[in-house]
Amino acid sequence: MLNKIQNDIKSTFYIQNFPNDGQRFVAWYLKNIYHLSDVLVKDSVTDGQKDKQIDAVYIDDDNEKIHIIQGKFYTGDSVNGEPVREVITVHSKLADIKTLQQDCNAKLAAKLSEVSQALEDNYSISYELITTSKFTEDAQNDIVAFQKQLADEDNPHFDAELTVVDKDMLKIIFERAAESDNPTINCEIQLTAGKYLVTNIANSKVIISALPLKECIKIPGIKEGTLFQKNVRQSLGISNVVNKKIKQTLLGDKCNDFFFFHNGITGICKSIEVLDGDKISLKELSVVNGCQSLNTILSCSESIKNNDETFVLFRFYEIPQRDRADSISINTNTQSAVKARDLRSNDKRVLRLKLAYENKYPNGYFATKRGEQIPADKDKNYAVDLSNLGKYLMAWYSQRPNISYGEKKIFDVYFNTLFKPDFLPEDIFAMEFWMQKIQAIWTDKNPLGLNPTYLTMKAYAPYHFLYAVSALFARENGHSDVPSPSKCYELAIKNNLVDTIIGICANCMNTAFDSDKATIEGNGDVFIPQNWIKNKKSINAVQVAITNYVNFLPTMNKQMSDSLKNGTKLGLVDFSYRLQAD
Numbered sequence: 001m002l003n004k005i006q007n008d009i010k011s012t013f014y015i016q017n018f019p020n021d022g023q024r025f026v027a028w029y030l031k032n033i034y035h036l037s038d039v040l041v042k043d044s045v046t047d048g049q050k051d052k053q054i055d056a057v058y059i060d061d062d063n064e065k066i067h068i069i070q071g072k073f074y075t076g077d078s079v080n081g082e083p084v085r086e087v088i089t090v091h092s093k094l095a096d097i098k099t100l101q102q103d104c105n106a107k108l109a110a111k112l113s114e115v116s117q118a119l120e121d122n123y124s125i126s127y128e129l130i131t132t133s134k135f136t137e138d139a140q141n142d143i144v145a146f147q148k149q150l151a152d153e154d155n156p157h158f159d160a161e162l163t164v165v166d167k168d169m170l171k172i173i174f175e176r177a178a179e180s181d182n183p184t185i186n187c188e189i190q191l192t193a194g195k196y197l198v199t200n201i202a203n204s205k206v207i208i209s210a211l212p213l214k215e216c217i218k219i220p221g222i223k224e225g226t227l228f229q230k231n232v233r234q235s236l237g238i239s240n241v242v243n244k245k246i247k248q249t250l251l252g253d254k255c256n257d258f259f260f261f262h263n264g265i266t267g268i269c270k271s272i273e274v275l276d277g278d279k280i281s282l283k284e285l286s287v288v289n290g291c292q293s294l295n296t297i298l299s300c301s302e303s304i305k306n307n308d309e310t311f312v313l314f315r316f317y318e319i320p321q322r323d324r325a326d327s328i329s330i331n332t333n334t335q336s337a338v339k340a341r342d343l344r345s346n347d348k349r350v351l352r353l354k355l356a357y358e359n360k361y362p363n364g365y366f367a368t369k370r371g372e373q374i375p376a377d378k379d380k381n382y383a384v385d386l387s388n389l390g391k392y393l394m395a396w397y398s399q400r401p402n403i404s405y406g407e408k409k410i411f412d413v414y415f416n417t418l419f420k421p422d423f424l425p426e427d428i429f430a431m432e433f434w435m436q437k438i439q440a441i442w443t444d445k446n447p448l449g450l451n452p453t454y455l456t457m458k459a460y461a462p463y464h465f466l467y468a469v470s471a472l473f474a475r476e477n478g479h480s481d482v483p484s485p486s487k488c489y490e491l492a493i494k495n496n497l498v499d500t501i502i503g504i505c506a507n508c509m510n511t512a513f514d515s516d517k518a519t520i521e522g523n524g525d526v527f528i529p530q531n532w533i534k535n536k537k538s539i540n541a542v543q544v545a546i547t548n549y550v551n552f553l554p555t556m557n558k559q560m561s562d563s564l565k566n567g568t569k570l571g572l573v574d575f576s577y578r579l580q581a582d
Contacts, residue, residue, distance in 0.1 A: 001171040002075065002132045013038060023047045025073035026055045029130055033173055034058060034067075038444045043456035046108040047071075052093065052100060053086040057111040061405045061459040063225065064123045066115055072131040079131050079166075081139040087127050087162065088146055094125070095157050114530040121406065124159040134166050135302075143302045144251065151247035161299045163223070169301075173223060185221045185285040191278045195311070198274060205272050205318035207280060210259060210311040213250075213297055213304045219285075222298050228291040246293060250300045256309045264313030265290030268328060272318045282316065288328055344411050345369045349419045350386060353428070357384060360425035384432050387411075392431040393418040395463040396470050397482055398581040402534050404463035414581045426486035431466070433489055437502055438465045448506040451513050453529045460533045461509070468505040468542050474575075475550050476568045481575040488568070495567030504564075508549050512541035 008014070009024035017038075018024045027045055030036045036044065036058065047055040056069040068090065072083050093100045097116050101109045119125075135143065147162050165173065189211070196209035221227030249258055266289040273281040287294060293312070297304065304310055319328060344350055345368035354366040364382030365374050374383045390410040395401040398418065403409055410418065441448050442458055454461045473483040473491075492498045513529075516537060520527040532538050553561040 001167055001174065005073075005132060008032075017042055018045065022071060022073045023055070025132065026069060026071040026130075029069065029071065030056060030058060034060075037455070037458075039452065039455040040458070044111075046105065046111055048105055048107075050103065050105040051108055052104045053090050054104075054108055057108070057115060059114060059118050059123070059459075061118075062407065064118075064121070064408065066118050066123050066125045067128055068115075068125060069128045069130060072129075072133070074131060074133040076133055078136045079133045079139060080136050081142040083129055083131070084135075084139055084142040084146060087129055091127065091146075091150075091160060095155075110528055110530075113528040117531055117534060119158050121408075124161070127160065127162045128165060129162065130165040130170065132167050132170065134168070135164070140302050144300075147247070147300055147303065148251040151244055151251055163299065164302055172218075172220075185219075185227055186281075186283050187220055187285060188275065188279050188281050189219065190215055191280060192311075193278050196278070207272060207274075207316040209314045209316070211314040212308060213258070213310045213312060214307060216265075216294060216312060216314075217298050217301050217305060219294070222294050227285065227287050227294070246296045247300060250297065250310070251303055255304075255307070259311040259313060262293065262312055264315060265293055266315045266317070266328070268317045268319045270318070270320045272316055280316065344415060345386060347415075347419075349421050352421050353389075353419070353423060353425075357425040357428055361429060364429070366428075381436065382429065382432075384428055388435070389428060389431070390415075390418060391463055392435060392466060393579070394581060395466045396431055396485060397576075398579045399467060399470070399482065399539070400536075400581050401463035401467040402460075402536060402538060403581060405460050405534075417579050417581060424486060426489075427484065430485035430489035434469050434485070435462065435466055437498060438462050438469075441502065441506070448503060449510070450506055451510050453513065454509065457530060457533055460530070464533065464538060464542055465505055465509060467539065468508055468546060469501060471543055471546050472501060472505060472508075472550070473568050473570065475546050476565055477570050477575075479570075479575050482578050483570055484574045484576070487570055487574045491568055491570070495563075497564070497567045500560075500564070501568075504549060505546075508542060508545035511545040511549070512538065515545065516541045 005025060005028055006021075009021060009028055014024040014027060018027055023045055026047060027041050030041045030044055031038075040058075044056045044058045046057055053070060054068055055071045056067075058067040058069070059065075060067060070083055070087050070090070072079055094115075097112050101112050104112070129143075143162065143164055150160050150162060191207075191209050192212060196207060199206050199208070219227060246262070249255060249261055254261075265287060267282070267285055267287045269282045269286070270284040271282075275281055297312075317328070350368055354368055357366045358364060361382045363379045364384070365378040366384050366386070367374065368386045372385075374380055387407055390407065391404040394404045394410055394414065398414070403414075439462060441450070442455065442462060444455070446452070446455060469488070470483055470485070473488045474480065477483070492501055513532075516532060517527045517529075520532075553564070
């Protein structure tokens with residue numbers, strides 16, 4: 001693995017953008033493990049003078065997690081405990097971000113502002129200690145001690161975990177990440193002789209096993225979440241109350257009693273085959289009950305990977321029928337309260353929307369479950385994802401793109417407001433159409449010349465762009481209400497205005513950014529793009545930019561102005577009131 005990394009970081013991208021192999025290794029990790037674009041990689045790396053032992057910061061809004069990365073690129077055999085102590089120092093300093101910002105480099109200061117905002121939204125922190133070597137025994141002891149500290153402490157500021165990636169784990173997660181475009185989990189698992197039962201129940205093969213925890217952490221897809229695609233909920237964070245107790249048991253003197261304290265884990269697969277040597281081969285494995293436990297077990301990997309005496313009850317079911325698998329997922333998660341957003345895929349309003357959409361577009365697909373794959377016989381241009389739809393509704397119908405990134409808010413707080421049973425399938429498709437056009441320009445090539453900072457905010461800014469499309473139609477018609485997405489789509493297609501509208505909105509997005517940046521810095525304040533994009537000020541700036549563009553266009557290009565006005569003309573019935581979300 002070391003040879004591959006050394007060879008990869010000799011490429012032009014790494015050489016031109018990062019001055020040393022340490023930074024290049026961290027950049028390689030972000031690019032290859034998290035699949036960040038070149039722009040986002042450059043934005044995330046904070047290593048350098050006054051980096052405060054923080055080599056990179058990457059905020060994953062989809063999973064509400066802040067990744068704080070410390071990288072050690074060593075060609076030697078082992079790494080001592082110094083990097084662990086550096087992470088511990090970072091943890092203590094993050095309790096006072098304001099003070100930490102005062103003496104760090106400018107790039108880290110900006111990222112810390114983004115971290116502060118994310119913590120206000122209850123994001124958790126994942127410290128990731130990555131290296132190309134192996135940790136010494138003393139270092140491993142330090143890691144276990146710090147993981148135990150994180151499990152025991154009741155931090156009023158944030159929930160945190162420590163993930164350790166040494167050269168062996170680096171190889172494993174790289175291979176998994178390389179397969180992320182096809183996240184089906186196929187694997188072999190080593191069972192322990194005399195500690196498992198193979199039987200058949202209700203015409204389904206069942207294996208019940210006392211599985212060593214050291215084998216659990218080898219199962220692919222835990223860290224990336226692909227193992228839990230059929231689970232009704234994803235990880236709730238290592239410091240969730242229940243998970244914290246699990247972690248305390250794993251790191252305490254009663255770890256060998258874990259089997260008796262835990263209810264067990266349930267995995268379903270398309271097929272199970274028992275192999276020689278007490279191994280089983282699993283095809284399309286998905287854990288439907290045990291997401292929290294496996295994430296917590298993985299966070300204690302250094303403590304348990306050499307432990308042969310700690311087990312967990314693991315049930316493997318061969319369930320090829322999709323509807324039966326979904327029923328198992330829901331029913332095995334009723335032992336504790338499931339938040340409303342975890343089961344929205346089964347809400348009657350969502351099911352009505354799915355039925356109406358797929359009836360209108362037989363070649364399309366409405367994915368309601370997290371991680372659901374689009375069938376091969378469906379047209380991806382007509383595929384809609386429930387999570388994305390919620391974000392579109394917030395940006396278009398509620399006109400609050402600054403909230404669109406927050407899946408938790410959309411499906412908890414605003415679900416009843418946003419998801420109306422009378423939404424037309426045509427409107428759903430139209431918003432998906434516009435967003436596909438927007439995402440197509442959100443590339444490193446930057447064909448429309450968006451401010452490069454926007455490219456680093458792909459989790460936020462595209463929804464402002466979608467809002468800008470709706471605002472342009474409203475302004476051209478002299479309205480402040482919300483235009484019909486499908487009518488906007490029909491007019492744009494009919495009058496060949498799609499590219500023109502996208503280009504105008506890109507221009508206005510840049511104007512909004514530059515104008516507010518100049519105003520804020522002119523007042524002697526620091527302009528933090530990530531904070532601005534999450535604030536209503538950014539919406540106002542986009543609205544003003546569009547208004548000014550439309551007002552001045554007749555004097556700049558009368559022909560284009562007339563074409564735009566005539567080609568976007570809507571009727572009164574094509575507007576509706578904004579859905580209140582604040």
